[in-house]
Amino acid sequence: MNRPSLGLKVAALGGLAFLHIPLLFILLYAFTTEEKSYAFPPPGYTLKWFGVVWGRADIWAAVGLSLKVAAIATLIALVLGTLAAGALARARFFGREPISLLFVLPIALPGIVTGIALRQAFGLMEIPFSFWTIVLGHATFCIVVVYNNAVARLRRLSPSLIEASMDLGADAFQTFRLVVLPNIGTALLAGGMLAFALSFDEVIVTTFTAGQQSTLPIWMLSELIRPRQRPVTNVVAVLVILVTFLPILAAYYLTREGGGARGTNAAGK
Amino acid sequence: MHAPATSSVIPAVRFAGVARHFGSVKAVDGVDLAIAPGEFFAMLGPSGSGKTTCLRLIAGFEQPDAGHIEIFGETVEGLPPYRRPVNTVFQDYALFPHLSVGENVAYGLKVRGVARAEREKLAREALALVKLAGLEARRPAQLSGGQRQRVALARALVVRPKVLLLDEPLGALDLKLREEMQVELKGLQRALGLSFVFVTHDQGEALSMADRVAVFNEGRIVQVGPPEEVYERPATRFVAAFVGAANVIEPDTASSLGAPARLCSLRPEKLVLLPADGAAPAGAAVVEAHVVDVSYQGAVRRLAVRTAAGTALTAAVPAARLAPAPGETVRLAIPLAALVPMEGER
Numbered sequence: 001m002n003r004p005s006l007g008l009k010v011a012a013l014g015g016l017a018f019l020h021i022p023l024l025f026i027l028l029y030a031f032t033t034e035e036k037s038y039a040f041p042p043p044g045y046t047l048k049w050f051g052v053v054w055g056r057a058d059i060w061a062a063v064g065l066s067l068k069v070a071a072i073a074t075l076i077a078l079v080l081g082t083l084a085a086g087a088l089a090r091a092r093f094f095g096r097e098p099i100s101l102l103f104v105l106p107i108a109l110p111g112i113v114t115g116i117a118l119r120q121a122f123g124l125m126e127i128p129f130s131f132w133t134i135v136l137g138h139a140t141f142c143i144v145v146v147y148n149n150a151v152a153r154l155r156r157l158s159p160s161l162i163e164a165s166m167d168l169g170a171d172a173f174q175t176f177r178l179v180v181l182p183n184i185g186t187a188l189l190a191g192g193m194l195a196f197a198l199s200f201d202e203v204i205v206t207t208f209t210a211g212q213q214s215t216l217p218i219w220m221l222s223e224l225i226r227p228r229q230r231p232v233t234n235v236v237a238v239l240v241i242l243v244t245f246l247p248i249l250a251a252y253y254l255t256r257e258g259g260g261a262r263g264t265n266a267a268g269k
Numbered sequence: 270m271h272a273p274a275t276s277s278v279i280p281a282v283r284f285a286g287v288a289r290h291f292g293s294v295k296a297v298d299g300v301d302l303a304i305a306p307g308e309f310f311a312m313l314g315p316s317g318s319g320k321t322t323c324l325r326l327i328a329g330f331e332q333p334d335a336g337h338i339e340i341f342g343e344t345v346e347g348l349p350p351y352r353r354p355v356n357t358v359f360q361d362y363a364l365f366p367h368l369s370v371g372e373n374v375a376y377g378l379k380v381r382g383v384a385r386a387e388r389e390k391l392a393r394e395a396l397a398l399v400k401l402a403g404l405e406a407r408r409p410a411q412l413s414g415g416q417r418q419r420v421a422l423a424r425a426l427v428v429r430p431k432v433l434l435l436d437e438p439l440g441a442l443d444l445k446l447r448e449e450m451q452v453e454l455k456g457l458q459r460a461l462g463l464s465f466v467f468v469t470h471d472q473g474e475a476l477s478m479a480d481r482v483a484v485f486n487e488g489r490i491v492q493v494g495p496p497e498e499v500y501e502r503p504a505t506r507f508v509a510a511f512v513g514a515a516n517v518i519e520p521d522t523a524s525s526l527g528a529p530a531r532l533c534s535l536r537p538e539k540l541v542l543l544p545a546d547g548a549a550p551a552g553a554a555v556v557e558a559h560v561v562d563v564s565y566q567g568a569v570r571r572l573a574v575r576t577a578a579g580t581a582l583t584a585a586v587p588a589a590r591l592a593p594a595p596g597e598t599v600r601l602a603i604p605l606a607a608l609v610p611m612e613g614e615r
Contacts, residue, residue, distance in 0.1 A: 163330055164363035166350040168377035168428060178380070182367040 023241065030234035038230070049231040059236060062219035069131070069215060070199035073138035074146075077195045078188060080139075081146030086180075089154035107144040114140060115208030122209065129211030137209035138202055142195035149191030153184045186254045193251040197244045216240065279342040281306045281432050281464035282327055287336035289322050296322040298488030299336070304432075304466060306341075309458050311467045311475035314485030315511065320468045323485075324434050327466065329353045341431055351380075356425035357434040360441070362417045364409035370396070370420050371405030377428035395427035396420075398457070415446045422457075432464045439474065451478055472512045476500060484508050501536075502609050509534035509611060516582050523608055525578065526554040531610040537571065539607035540584035542593075543600040553602040558582065560597050574599065 004012075025038075030049060032042035053059055088100050106114055118137050127133060157180070165175040203217045210218065216236070223233045280303040289297040297319045304310045312320035325331040326338060329350035338345050345353055356377070364373050371392050372379075378388035389405075396402055399419035409417060418438060425433060435454075439447045455478050458465045469475050475482045476496040483493040484507075492504040503509035506517055516535040524530035541550070549555040558574035561581075569585040570592050576582065584601060593599050 158361060158363060160359045160361055160363035161365060163328075163350070164357070164359055164365070165376070165380075167328060167330075167355075167357045168380065168424065169351045170376075170380040171349075171351050174380050178376070179365060 026234055026237045026241070030231055030238050032231055032234075035229055035231060049229075049235045052229065052232055053235045053239075056232070058219065059232075062214055062216045063239075065131070065213055066200050066216040069134050069138055070196045072135050073142045073199045074192050074196045076135070076139045077142035077146045078192050081143045081191065082150050082184075082188060084143070085147050085150035085154055089151050090159060103147055104144055106140040111141075111202070111204035112208075115205040118205065119208040129209060131213060133209045133211070134206055134213065134215065137205040138199040141202075141205070142199055145195045145198060146188065146191035149187040149194075150184055153187035154180075157183050190251040190254050193247040197248050200244055201240065278305060280304055280339070281308065281341060282466065283337075283339040284323070284326075285337040285339075287323075287326060287333045287338060289319075289326060289331055290334050295488045297326065297333075300488075300490055302483060302490060302493065304464055306464055307462045309455065309465045309467065309478060309480045311469060311479035311482045312485060313469055313472060313475040313482050313512070315470055318485035319488040320470075320483075320485045321436060324357070324436055324466060324468045327353075327432070328355055328357050328434055354431040355434055356428060356430035357436060358418075358421045358425050358438045360437045362409075362421040364417055364420055364424075366409055368409075369405060370401070370407045370409065370412070373409065373420055374405075374424045374427055376424065381428070391427055392423075395423040398426065399423045414441055415450070418442065418450065422454075426461070430463070432466060433458075435465060435467045437468055437470070439469075439471075447474075454478065476512070482512075484512060486511075503534050504612050506532065506534075506611055506613070514583060517611075518580075518608060522578065522580050526556070526603060526605070526608070528554075528605050528608045529610070532613070533608040533610050535582075535603065535607055535609070537583045537585040538569070539604060540582065540586070541602040541604070542572070542584065542586045543602050545600070547600070550602055550604070552606065553604045555600055555602050557598055557600055560593050560595050560599055562595055563592055565592075572599070574601065 029038050029042065031045045031047065032038070033044035033046045034042060084103055088096060088103070115137065118133070118140070122129065122133055161179055161183070162175055165179045166172075170178060201217050202215075203221065206215050206218055214222065220233055220236060223236075282302070282304040284300050284302045287297055287300045288295065296317075300319070300323060312323060314320045322331060326333055327340070329345065329348055329352075333346060340354060364370075365376065368376065371389065374392040374395050375383075375388040378391060383391070393402070393405065396405065399422050401416060401419050401423065404412070404416070404420075409420065412420065418441075421438070438454075439450050442450060451474060454465070454467075467475070467479065476499075479496060481494060482496050482499050483490045484499060485491070486505075486507045492499055492508050499508065499512055503512060503515065509515035509517055514537055516537060518526075518533040518535050520530040520532055523533050541553070543549070543555065556576045556578075558576045560572055560574050562573040564571045564573075565588060566585075568588060570588045572584045572586060572593065574582050574584060582601070
């Protein structure tokens, strides 16, 4: 085994620190007593901002809207992403590669392009901006996440499993329910959670597709401009970290377990 | 050609002029066959010869582009796999990784709506039949290759197919296990009285297990018959070369030996090595040949020789005899009855 050099260790730790220390400051200033600027060290510590957040209806409206948008966009993505993956995972047909690329493009394109394109399209079709335009905007990139997860898992699934199921008397629906779904379930769960997290903190596409509503990230942006009660945003940010981080962590462990279990079995023989 | 088994009985599987093309590739190109009920039928051929496509046509994974397929007298074109009274043992076994061994075997019963207690009982019996009693709770990943093979067999048999299809089922097993399974499969087939349709590229496997062998080449059946007939009387140059080793004797060589001037096959073990002063046996031609190579193969010694006329021959002689060395000249007797005329190339 090669032992990492001291320089490498320092660089690695430095990189991690660069990524995570700003998060610690978010946490720190959620408890500060100074409400107009972020002075270091904070002059004092208090829990009163948690109470302020609890009492403000605009925050809870934004949180509720974000949760609803994320839930519905994820649901749409799960259905459409799985269907697309099923069609493209194994079939060979003319135009398959370009179509796969078109599916993945929304996540590769800058959100600002997606956003402006959707805004213009909605405008041309005279669709008023509403809850549903936000959901549609989010679904464009949520589908990609689910599709990518599902397609990777479907490609690992031996095609003879589906044939074996049909051979043993199962029709297409029974085969999907009893063989395909159990084998791609964790991939869908992971994709769905990632899609949910992406939707929950999306700003750019939302800015272009929202009407008067403000989702949580939009609310936070508007809050930064206000001079007073700054730690309120920090408290909300801490809550967002929790809401976003836990599902992503769960998704990570679920997918790792799927791959890991297979590996352990192979090694155990 | 061998006539289809007694024509008064409805064949288990019947193909009439069946063709299946993939683009410009004629995977199956006009196949006629009739497999009798209770017959162990082997489809033998190199990869790409159409044998696996024929199996998939019976199972319903492929639909024919032309021709007609019947299973026990019923037309099956257009029927999906789940409406056909046949089951398949797949080459990679295709066991469901998320189900236990017991659940794998019971799968076909579950989708048919058999009650839990009943299907667990039938699955246990099927596993006992393939000598895997007590492994119900295991996962397929915890089994050896031979055990997975048996689970696949039990899973296909438990739903009582009228015909069992086996796609190179022994290909992934090592030699010892393969020989054991050959005996066992044959015994199982005899005990159940089922038609087995067995696809293989291994001529030894086909000859040792099957009641009849169909030899496939380029999408067609070139010869079908009992193993002895296919081995002893290969119909074409292809069959002679693919099923066992054979010397191919060109028409002019055949006539120079005193046989009719036709393309013939000659199995290496039919050649007799004569002692230097030995007389020619009756009904045999004697040739002098130069030994090019000698290889010891246990029971036999394989001699590669070249006759004075320049014909390369292979002879398999009992290994117990003293072996000639490369470079020596030997005398070989060729029984004229061992020269089997063949129809053509394919």
